Amino acid sequence: MAASNALDLRVTLLDTWEESTLRLPPTTLVSELKRLVLSRSRIRRSPSEYLVKYRGAELDEAGRSLADVGVAPNSSLIVLSRRRLPVR
DSSP states (O other): OOGGGOEEEEEEETTTTEEEEEEEOTTSBHHHHHHHHHHHTTOOSOGGGEEEEETTEEOOOTTOBTTTTTOOTTEEEEEEESSOOOOO
């Protein structure tokens, strides 16, 4: 795939508040984006314990690519725990 087709994305992992800048093909699965971000941050919990949000809505990961769910170039996404954590 040509680099010009790649999506430049900013993905924030709420567990650590780390923001990753990624350049991925639109054919990348949402689940793969999530695994990549968790791996970069050395999170050892199962990726199934996390969800990905785009424009405030949870993205359907069931075999869906970034293009399938409508992620645009230069977008910001959030990866967060499925369980709400108590505020201390």
